[in-house]
Amino acid sequence: MxxxxxxxxxxxxxxxxxxxxxxxxxxxxxxxxxxxxxxxxxxxxxxxxxxxxxxxxxxxxxxxxxxxxxxxxxxxxxxxxxxxGDGGHAEVREAAAPLLHELHLQTGMVVHLSVLDGHEIVYLDKVGGRLASSIPSRVGGRIPAQSSACGKAMLAWLDPERVDALFEGNLGRSTERTIDDLGILHLELNRIRQRRGLAFEREESARGVACVGSAVRGPEGPVAAVSLCGDSRTVQLERVAPLVVDATREIARTLYPELGTPRRAVPPAPVVPADTWSPEARSRLLSVQSGGWI
CATH class of the missing domain: 1.10.10.10 (Winged helix-like DNA-binding domain superfamily/Winged helix DNA-binding domain)
Structure with a gap:
């Protein structure tokens, strides 16, 4: 033998x-x-x-x-x-810095730059002047990725199998409105892809806070994300959403000038079959949506 x-x-x-x-x-x-x-x-x-x-x-x-x-x-x-010593993110922070300040000046809102680290996001930068103290986030801080607009914007451009591996069925919560079901998360990520990458969250990361985010996409997937955050009672996220998209596209052009326009540089969205979710998951999604998800 x-x-x-x-x-x-x-x-x-x-x-x-x-x-x-x-x-x-x-x-x-x-x-x-x-x-x-x-x-x-x-x-x-x-x-x-x-x-x-x-x-x-x-x-x-x-x-x-x-x-x-x-x-x-x-x-x-x-x-x-x-x-x-810089976590490999010095170039991203340098490319994003002027655009984060411009976003804050244009909107008066708090601006975040973050990256995905496993099933969490890490805040690389926060701009907001006196308003910054009203939002409980800090540079170097971490929160569950699925609880934030930044995190969901980056997760949306990963293969579904990689998302499963990142969470391994264990989704942490920041508030009672944080997504804590993997099937519902996949449905939310699919909606984000249908909106060409725009992610919203209302009081999922912190009570009283609403955010809109978009990912900075490179040739092999998301490298960072930018979000605008404000008071969930008064902020009109849809009005400022285009500014976030423009900022992330500009950051991508700065980081990857050799790749041309972002449309050609970024990979296609992962394909998620429409019939992969059970009736139970759909029912849970509808019940959560009625609570005010975007």
Whole structure:
């Protein structure tokens, strides 16, 4: 009987380091730059480790955000890029800064810039002058992604399977109006895609606060999001929504000038079959909508 062994990816023999730390280091060293994009076979070849070992360790690194996995293969994740001290977001903040201030001057509302980190968003910037203290958010703070306009705007441009993996059936809540059902979340994300990326929320992230958000979309998906927030009793989100869209498109042009117009640069929306939701999920959606969701 032939016994299959875990053979190295290349004919060049090399002892597999016994230390997991050494093996992880070899794999991370295979990525020779921030923009490096490698297939599983390329990582195995460069690290000279067995393919199955590389696959197993990459799976763990993806779960811990050291590496990201997409259709093209693998690239360094936020944790690896953040070792330098800026979390890998310095370019995004620099590109967005003047537009955030312009949005605040145009509307008088509080403006947020955030990024997706697992099933949460992290606020990178907040502009609002004296009004900023009226909204309980802070730079570096985190909230469940599905509770915010920014978070929903970014989640809408991920594959549904990736959204499932991010939450793993466990959705945290910020208020009693936060979406806490994965099926309802998918329906909400589908509505956002139908609105070409505009996401709304009323008192889902904080009581008395309403927001409209849009994602900054790069060639491989959402990289950040911008939102305008105000008093849920008086703010007219539909009137300021176009300003948010214009701002995120301008940020995308600044970050990816080589890709031309955003329409050509961004990936298509994930396809979500219309008949994937159970009658129970639909009933829950309708009951929540009656409470004032947009």
């Amino acid at each position: 032939t016994v299959l062994t875990d053979a190295p990816a290349t004919s060049d023999k090399r002892d597999v380091p016994p230390s997991m730390v050494e093996r992880m280091t070899l794999i991370l060293d295979a990525f020779d730059g921030r923009a490096a994009r490698l297939t599983l076979e390329e990582v195995a070849c460069r690290s000279r480790l067995p393919r199955s070992t590389v696959h197993r360790i990459l799976d763990s690194l993806v779960k811990l955000n050291w590496v990201e996995h997409a259709s093209f293969g693998y690239r360094l994740g936020r944790r690896a890029l953040g070792i330098g």
